[in-house]
Amino acid sequence: MTTYLLTGARPLGGDPTDVLLADGVVAALGAQARRAGGDAHVVEADGLVLLPGLVDLHTHLREPGREDAETVESGTRAAALGGFTAVHAMANTTPTQDTAGVVEQVWRLGRDAGWCDVHPVGAVTVGLAGERLAELSAMARSAAAVRVFSDDGRCVHDPVVMRRALEYVKAFDGVVAQHAQEPRLTEGAQMHEGVVSAELGLTGWPSVAEEAIVARDVLLAEHVGSRLHVLHLSTAGSVEIVRWAKARGIDVTAEVTPHHLMLTDERARGYDPRFKVNPPLRTAEDVEAVREGLADGTIDTVGTDHAPHAREDKDCEWAAAAFGMTGLETALSVVQAVMVDTGRMTWVDVARVMSSAPARIGRLTGQGRPIAPGEPANLTLVDPAARRVVVPEQQATASVNSPFAGQELPGSVVATFLRGRATVLDGALVEQGARV
Numbered sequence: 001m002t003t004y005l006l007t008g009a010r011p012l013g014g015d016p017t018d019v020l021l022a023d024g025v026v027a028a029l030g031a032q033a034r035r036a037g038g039d040a041h042v043v044e045a046d047g048l049v050l051l052p053g054l055v056d057l058h059t060h061l062r063e064p065g066r067e068d069a070e071t072v073e074s075g076t077r078a079a080a081l082g083g084f085t086a087v088h089a090m091a092n093t094t095p096t097q098d099t100a101g102v103v104e105q106v107w108r109l110g111r112d113a114g115w116c117d118v119h120p121v122g123a124v125t126v127g128l129a130g131e132r133l134a135e136l137s138a139m140a141r142s143a144a145a146v147r148v149f150s151d152d153g154r155c156v157h158d159p160v161v162m163r164r165a166l167e168y169v170k171a172f173d174g175v176v177a178q179h180a181q182e183p184r185l186t187e188g189a190q191m192h193e194g195v196v197s198a199e200l201g202l203t204g205w206p207s208v209a210e211e212a213i214v215a216r217d218v219l220l221a222e223h224v225g226s227r228l229h230v231l232h233l234s235t236a237g238s239v240e241i242v243r244w245a246k247a248r249g250i251d252v253t254a255e256v257t258p259h260h261l262m263l264t265d266e267r268a269r270g271y272d273p274r275f276k277v278n279p280p281l282r283t284a285e286d287v288e289a290v291r292e293g294l295a296d297g298t299i300d301t302v303g304t305d306h307a308p309h310a311r312e313d314k315d316c317e318w319a320a321a322a323f324g325m326t327g328l329e330t331a332l333s334v335v336q337a338v339m340v341d342t343g344r345m346t347w348v349d350v351a352r353v354m355s356s357a358p359a360r361i362g363r364l365t366g367q368g369r370p371i372a373p374g375e376p377a378n379l380t381l382v383d384p385a386a387r388r389v390v391v392p393e394q395q396a397t398a399s400v401n402s403p404f405a406g407q408e409l410p411g412s413v414v415a416t417f418l419r420g421r422a423t424v425l426d427g428a429l430v431e432q433g434a435r436v
């Protein structure tokens, strides 16, 4: 296995130092790294920020079932290029990831592709139908060792089913990740309900449809003493509820997506379906509230909600288009633009919200660890001074539905290491055959 000497890298944005990666771990730092790294492959890292490998709790890889939109192979290539060393693959596949057999299949596909760790999310209910609990314990005990359960794409709407799921996952330290959307309040909804939806004549999706479920679920989590994770939180009211719940000692964590940190419902004005997403893009006040919530720790993680869609599902009129946008290859840049370059967060904070916190919530060992001797070498090296224009056709994801197409974003991933092996070097994928 190649050893790597990263020279002049800034761990978590701190002072420059040399970092030696050998035998899958961070072998040494500083002068010791330079001494021991005589025959190592040198990666010039002057001015580059070294982060723990990013961990996504919310990726749609679409395999099995929609390999025309993404496969485990194409999606994990995108992940590696985005700086990720682990992703959680959402359960809304066809067939649904609701049995030990299907989650093991996805887990194996991820392992064989080798671009990053793939942790399948288990469905909460059979077929995401919201009625009967899926075989949660069999998925937890399978080779995939599932700890995160979600019907994402759909809300676990029945409070009795949600309560049972929260109770059940306690047996194996699992977490229920809720897609908070009151279905009756969002029937036929096309975008955020507000001034813009009224002007465009599109059916609105009120903030309360999210907030009502977030409020109910934090109370349920408190009642049964279980862990709850709120996916893609998007409204100022949701931030307030989670803040209240945490102050009360409820074991809740929350996620925001890069697109909800940057974009508003004004984008719907062009009726461009790339901006159609669930939950919908909200108002500037909501965007400010989720930024503040992320900076003050109310929101624990940034999850990409990478949701690739085939061209025919997006190249159509707004009302007919699918909900969702890609995000793995732009997530870190968006967080840099919105949170770091504005002085609202440091790289230490970025490492928390994009690596250590999601790893902890997913109960991953070996990911999101400090950059210290003996720790697994899951790392990403970022050039914060770089700028690039997003060209979806040039990305590794098999789909082109990026809301940032044509936009210039700061920062680029120069290298990604998975247990000491480079998956990305010089900003390009290191193909299997070239890996040593």
Ligand SMILES: NC(=O)N[C@@H](CC(=O)O)C(=O)O
Residues within 6 Å of the ligand: 060, 092, 152, 153, 154, 179, 276, 277, 278, 279, 305, 307, 308, 323, 324, 325
């Ligand atoms: N976010 C989306 O708009 N779409 C997701 C489902 C989801 O995350 O709810 C998808 O699977 O396409």
Ligand SMILES: [Zn+2]
Residues within 6 Å of the ligand: 152, 153, 154, 179, 231, 232, 278, 279
């Ligand atoms: Zn969702």
Ligand SMILES: [Zn+2]
Residues within 6 Å of the ligand: 058, 060, 090, 152, 153, 305, 307
């Ligand atoms: Zn999703």
